[in-house]
Amino acid sequence: MNRNILLVEDDLQMQKLIVDYLKDYNFNCAAFSHPKNAIKEFEQNSLYDLIILDLMLPDMDGFDLFKKLKQIKEVPIIISSARGDIGNKIHGFELGADDYLSKPYEPRELVLRIEHILKKEKSSxxxxxxxxxxxxxxxxxxxxxxxxxxxxxxxxxxxxxxxxxxxxxxxxxxxxxxxxxxxxxxxxxxxxxxxxxxxxxxxxxxxxxxxxxxxxxxxxx
The missing domain is CATH 1.10.10.10 (Winged helix-like DNA-binding domain superfamily/Winged helix DNA-binding domain)
Structure with missing residues (x-):
């Protein structure tokens, strides 16, 4: 069964890489580069199983977007960011992030972490x-x-x-x-x-x- 992923990533090259890679592992991945479009999509579509969220986004800090998405619906969120310092990681986990991947990373690692989180979520x-x-x-x-x-x-x-x-x-x-x-x-x-x-x-x-x-x-x- 395909699972639905919402990706918020403004680096279009990185965005395409993630979308194509996840597709090979039977993930349906909808990608957005602007926070407002991601919010609108998430409000209208409740079928997403997990969110992959960049922090460095146009017009809105990723942590602010994190809070807004959590207010709409409680789903697992993996932060994917070049901001890999310990302060940002701590803040991300304090907000309730399920995982935090510092760029650059191998796409296979992202898939493994997604599968691990969804496996835990499956048994509600x-x-x-x-x-x-x-x-x-x-x-x-x-x-x-x-x-x-x-x-x-x-x-x-x-x-x-x-x-x-x-x-x-x-x-x-x-x-x-x-x-x-x-x-x-x-x-x-x-x-x-x-x-x-x-x-x-x-x-x-x-x-x-x-x-x-x-x-x-x-x-x-």
Whole structure:
């Protein structure tokens, strides 16, 4: 079965190389050189399985485009960029990138990383501790009961789960979700409080989500 890839790359030579190479591995790859066209396409077509995103683009920084695409739909994103310094890589992963390839690289490596990510995504249901998570249907089940998370609560919960046993700052939570970039810390705290309430977690003696004073939160597994 062919899988659909959205490529955002303004280097037309690189763009053609990637499109042609992915075609040999049964990927349907739609390529765009301008961020606005990529956004329009992604809004109108929900069939994409993965996005390959360059950072150095006309009229919009790649990280800003990353956030906009994540707000439209949650799909895996591989950053493909000549900006290979550690600062950009850290920022990319903080935003929720599934992988980061520094140019130049061999196209075969890109294919292997795509296949690895899609293989993990194929099984949308997973069990983490007391929770059964269905990413495709955006549901969380605990003790056979479906937890009624809002869209933002689900995004925050999934980010904390993805970073289990790691401290997540409020800024990282903000960047990894569709919350407005001007959202205050207290709004994030309110969403965390609602999540705790829905999963029966006592904020004074938390079993799942622990507060890290002055930084943020940590999901304990």
């Amino acid at each position: 249901k997973s069990k983490v501790g007391d929770f059964v998570i269905d990413r495709e249907n955006r549901t969380v089940i605990m003790d056979e009961y479906n937890i009624d998370f809002t869209k933002i609560e689900f995004e925050i919960f999934m980010f904390l789960i993805k970073n289990i046993n790691k401290i997540s700052s409020r800024e990282q939570i903000l960047n990894a979700t569709s919350l407005d970039e001007n959202t205050k810390n207290r709004t994030i705290d309110m969403h965390i409080s609602n999540i705790r309430y829905k999963i029966g977690d006592d904020s004074k003696m938390p079993k799942y989500i622990k507060s890290v004073w002055g930084i943020g939160y940590k999901f304990v597994g």
